[in-house]
Amino acid sequence: MRAALHLAILLLLPPLLPGIVNRVKAAFAGRRGPPVLQLYFDLWKLVRKGAVYSTATTWIFRAGPVVTVAALLVAGLLLPFGGGLPGPAAFAGDVVLFAYLLGAGRFATVLAALDTGSSFEGMGASREVTFAALAEPALFLSIAGLALARGTLSWTTMLSGQMPAWHSFGPAFAMLIGALFLVALAENSRIPFDDPNTHLELTMVHEVMVLDHSGPDFAFILYGASIKLFLLGAIVVRLALPFAASIPAHVALFLAGMIVFAVIVGVVESTFARLRMNRIPQILVAAGVFAALAMAVILIRVNG
């Protein structure tokens, strides 16, 4: 039952987030904006369309979106969506598997982009792996900090009932939330790392990699991108909401948290400008430093 609820949230809710983000951005710009459910409409339209493949591509291009979505769905099985909804496949060490599943998805997307032989897509792929490699230490240091503070290696136990831990590690957790939020923005190619709305701009990262996908393949890609945003957002939200309650209240709280997350992303996108390319590594390193500082605090506290 709980697993079914978890799976339903994982499969159905992610496309909601980009809709909320876009509505927030539209509100800031003084527009009405597209419907909140726009991405669902887009997906529905795309799965009913045919596809055009470049003559340069091979099976790798066709496998890319499929593998990406599969990896993200399995990663979703590891995360808790609220205290009463543990990850159905949670186990000690799933934090590592989660990070590497994101890596597997990225590898597939990047190879598919390179398969087109287009220099645009090659450029996007290059940036994607660059920023991901630089975001990796921040993500793993955050994981290590949480693991040490909570004495556990699973997202589910790490991100639930952490109220007492907040008391002793509050500042560290705040820094971790900052680091993880930056990682979430970078991994999802959102402002200030990349502007998802632009096309044919030399600063693009994710969008430019998927230019040649069409039809169901493109639907998979959009769907996968929304799952990724949802998953990384879920970590931030669960860490920031350390409250315990009964199951329905929990899920409601979590979903409310996700909406707030989407709103914050929207606010960030409306109020910040996209960074220059050569500044992005510095921001990612800064996220890593945040996480390292948090780690240091936790190390000292745990020892004492």
Add this chain to the structure above:
Amino acid sequence: MTNVALDIALILALLLGVTSLGTSRIGAAIRYFWMQAAAVAMVPLLIETRSGGLSVHAWVLFAATMVLKVWGVPYFLNRSVREASVRTEVEPLIGFGVSLMLGAGLVGLSFALARQLPLPQRPASDLLIPVAFSLLMIGLLLIVSRSKAVTQVVGYLVMENGIFLFGLLLIDVFPYLIELGVLLDLFVAVFVMGIVIFHINRAFDHIDSHQLDTLKD
């Protein structure tokens, strides 16, 4: 009786070694060597007779030494001397008289040192170790003091005779190992030297090992 024969053979080997230090003719040096080898070859037989029966092992050793050292090696050496057409050691680094005196000194030193040498078992004759030592030293002296490659080979062979005598000390512990190994080594070495001497001669028109200096880089 056999003890006396053993001593005679050993002394003979030693004297021949010292004599080869004083000769300038290469042919003579080779002759002294094979006579010395013959004397040394007798030693295992004499040792065994002293303690009773003669083993096949001793005969094999004797036969191998005779064939290789008394016949084979001198044959090769004489042939390379003929092919390289050198007869005498013209300008040794250390004069013949001086090297004879040095040799005598080394023999004395060997006798002194041999007394101190800790041995696994009592040797068959108390002359065995001093003579072995002396031949080693004489061989080294020959190599150091002569400039013709063939004479140096003879020095190497004399040294090897000394090692052979040392090996007899262990005849009970390692029946065939050392002797056969040494014999094989020796044969290959002389064979190679023969070829090398021949080639040096061809390349440089004489077999003076000074010419090897130019190869030092």
Add this chain to the structure above:
Amino acid sequence: MTAMLAAMGILAAAAGSSALLARRRSWSLTVSAAGCIAAAAVAMPAALRVLLGGAMQTVSWTNPVTGSQALVLDPLAAWFLIPVLFISAACSVYGRGYLLSADGRVGTQAAALDVLVLSLMTVFLAGDALLFLAAWEVMTLSAFLLLTHEHARMEVRRAGMLYIVLTHAGTSCLLAMFAGIAAGAATLRFVAPHLPFATGTAAGLFALGAIGFGCKAGAWPLHVWLPAAHPVAPSHVSALLSGVVIKTGIYGLLRASLLIGPLPMACGAALLGIGILSALLGVLAALAQHELKTLLAWHSIENIGIILIGVGLGSMALSAGRPAVAAIAFAGALLHVVNHALFKSLLFLSAGAVGKACHTLQIDRLGGVARAMPRTALSFVIGAAAICGLPPLNGFVSEFLVYMALLAACAAMPVTARAEAVLAFAALACVGGLAVACFAKACGAVFLGAPRSPQAAAAREAPRAMLGPMWVLALACAALGLAGPAIAGALERPVRQLGGVPLTDTSAREGLAATAILGGVLIAVAFALAALRRLLLRRQAVSASGTWACGYPATTPAMQYTAASFARPLIAVFRGVLFLERHDTRPAGAFPDAVALEEHCPDPVDRFVLEPALHHGGMALALVRRAQPTRVQSYVLAIFAALLALLWWRLG
């Protein structure tokens, strides 16, 4: 042990007969490969038996000169033997196809391959220092023969020279180390010393071993020979060298630490530090390479670094009295030894197939090869995903264990050790990200897109004789990725031998089981989604066209993103440690001539340490050389004098 002796006999016979058959190329190679396969078939079941619970096996004999000698098959040896036998069998089959499709003599290659495998077996089975060192030397020399196959090329000779000089420098350290250990144990046999060594002695012996074995393993900064030697060898030899031979360094390190006994914490900490450096600098240098096999060689250094992180952490945990943590760390290191052997040889074999088909391995001259060589491309991509540690393949399982060990160490070690473990954790994460970047570059530029040169356009799929071994290795990579619980069982005994306790940590065991299941789930979900995609597209129009890329049609293959540009942003970030060298001619004037831009990242150790050292050393030694005596007689005189002095000293 009979099986081991039989396998060694088979290999010796195969080596001899393939050398005798040298004139008949096909026969010689067939005999050599058959020897490797037969040896693997005979010896692998015996090794598996010992690994899974059979009794340790020993054959010992006494040699009057050298004393007691032995061949010992214990779990640690068995663990290393299995990949060696498996991969050498695969590589020998591939090598047959590879060498037959080119001209040239093959007798030496065929015989040396069997000798190499024989010596590798002996290294792992040796129960005494003498046999170990003898086999070690034979291994070094046969590997030298194998890698200098194309010795007519200058760079091959230089690589061979560098290899032989550096590994022999390492071996001299090993001689000293084994002499020290033998002095403590009063025997050359591999047994524990009567009394534990003093801390300083133990650390000194361990340092000697770390230098000697680290040189062989290619640990930074003793790795210089590795990126030079591995690319120039025939590909199946590169596979063996990178996959198997460098692991003897890890084996030696583990065996030596068993012999030396309790080590101070600093030893493990130093090893962990070397591991971090090797992993990071290895993957960064790989990112900057323009030649496929050099890139793979640098990744070997990276992976040796990951293994050393495990070994160092295990040693630290033992010193700190945390055997449970040590067990996870050693399990990760041991498993990564096997995994790296599998995927690295798979990658080298695939790269060799590309090199054969395209006559170049310059990454930026290739491209689009996947269209002509889909099977080779598939096996390369599998190897690439495995080496990046991506689930559900085998690389993930061992890296997972190393991560788990580091996290466990963060929670249960003294505070300085914790800090280093955290550092290693972050470094490993960064290495993982960089490896993905590097292999995305390699796969993308070599196999995907459009051909960048006529050679690449003319590629043809590799013959079955070469594809077969690649598939076997790819299957093994996939199988080990899904075999978590079985792996935990197999690791039980070697880990206990190293750390004193088996893999008791329940979370590590559960993790292995869960990753195996979730790997299966991932594959199932991917296939389900693929089926869904097919279903969706069945009724729809699917058409082909040129690459759209926002409507920019007039592209040529030369306008693709190159591997160099792909890696450029990361290289720019890390230029502080990469020493980027730039040679360019800039456009000048109103009508500029042709311009050129070249960027290289030379190996800093080679460029800033080894080359100046050799240069200045050569100049300094020129002075000594002037004083070198010229006469043969002087040398003999020196020997003579030394002999006399020694005699006088002992007897006078």
